[in-house]
Amino acid sequence: MIRRLLLTLLGAAALLLVPWTVYLAYTLPAGHGTGQWRSAWVGFDIALVCCFGVAAWLGLRRRRAAVPMLAATAALLCCDAWFDVVLDWSAPDHMVSVAMAVFVEVPLAVVLAWRARQLLTGGMPSRDLTVQDIELHNDPSYQRLTRELSALGSATPHTLATALGHPRDEVSARLRRLAEGGYVRQCADGQWRTAGQSLRLPVLDEVDEPDRPKVAAYLAAKYAGELRLLGWAAEHRDEFGPWGQGERAVTHLTAAELANFTAEYNELLTRYCLLHDRPQANTREVAIRFYAFPFPANMSARADCSPLAHAAANPDAAQLNREPPSFTRPDVIGAQ
Template identity: 45%
Template sequence: MIRRLLLVLLAVCAAVLLPWTTYLGRTLPASHQADGWRVAWVGFDIALMLLLACALWLGRRRHRMATSVMTATAALLGCDAWFDIVLDWGAPDDWASIAMACVVEIPLAVVLLVSGRQLLSGGMARHTLTAEDVRLQRRPSTAQILEALEDGPATVEAIIELTGLQPSVVEETLRGLRRSRHVRRSRGGRWVAVPISLQRPAAESLSPEDRQTVEAFYDGKILQETELFEWAAAQHSEFADWVKGSRSRMLLTERELIRFDREYLDLVMRYAQLHAAPTGQTRELAVRWYAFPTREDHERVLAAGADR
């Protein structure tokens, strides 16, 4: 009900603004002297400064309101650019207003609009799984190196010391992990683990041999997840308030499902980066989400395909 009322309110406001804007365009004078000119601009810049500071404060805390504040800040920057150019047009120093708008205000507004979600989540790299990735993950050295990097960036020498692996094995594994975007090398020469979302490749893009390798990988993952859920089901009464879950049915297109997945990953990254190390109040949680066709829908699609 509230959503519908808000939509109606927005529609009414948009409809009313059209004749109002037409009226102003016909009746407003070309020039006007304002006694509060200085107060208006100083107040505007103070508001802009406060919004930028608020966006910084909320962004550092990964608060969800940061995106709303950044959107409002971008709107004010756009207004600033518009009024600077329009009100200074034809003046001797109008080039300064145009330059400020093109170089600072408009680019900054675009950055705030586009990068709002990344400020909260930090972004998550996406990589389409390959058979080479699967073979790399099967190596014992891969798990050892990624575990060594969980405590933070490390040099090759430090990784060798932590894992006890041969230098050649460490370097070869790091090269493979870098190709699959699991790690990156910082400017200081240290290796850093990178959060990544592995995307399932299209079956037709793989050779028969690689397809079998990838399918076996996912079969193993499903088996691990099944075992995890069986264990959690047996222990759930001991978790107290540390277990949460929800179930839902919804109708989505494939594109909407992809968008849902991306927004979920952004949410996961936002919360995953709240604590760099365990504390007395934190616990390590297994967080999952799954979406798949219902049994009825799957059987309906199979039946429709059989009838063709």
């Protein structure tokens, strides 16, 4: 309801501004004197400084509120460029305003807007899983190589060859193949590092017929592994301490609402995956899962499946509701 009212308000404002803008174009004088010229510009620049400062503060703390603040700062920079150029057009130094707008204010606004969009969409490359990816995932040598590189943070082919006990040329060839798939990248100093990316699992019916058996076998093995992982997590849930978190719920959603929820979840997941691109002090490799599916209509004792009902009936079993949530996720290297 609120969303519909807001959209109606925005649409009505856009329509009303059209005749108002036409009216101003024909009625406003070409020039106008003001007694608050200094206050207007000083106040505007103070607001711009505040936006820069707050955006930097939020960015340092990796707060999601940095996104609208970056967008607001970009908008103010565009306004600054517009009014500087238009109001100084007849002044002797108007070319200074034009140069500032072209080379400083507008480019900086574009960078901030681009960064805001990158933060909003996750900032991690995303693509569909291919048969070539499945071949890499099924090859133990490639899996061991990526895990060793992830544990080291960064390494040269020589260091990896020594750690793995493989010839250097063989390790270099595997690194190049992984780089073609976007799994690793080579830095300017020659060191190799893992590269985050999101791989969307394919829909079996949309896979080419010759590749369908291989993809089906991969998906079956993947979900069997997920079941084993969740079973292990349930058995060891009391050992995780603060490293074991989870929530579950049953609710009513439309398909569009569920799609929006999944998109927001993926954005949040990606943002946290980008926090640490290598192992650091006080960090651990954490498995994160999310599944959403239609609740079985014919499940017996459905009321007992409610987390609240289960906890109320057996308070000592409330910890069971903290099991790691399961989720059909895009594969992220380093989070297998």
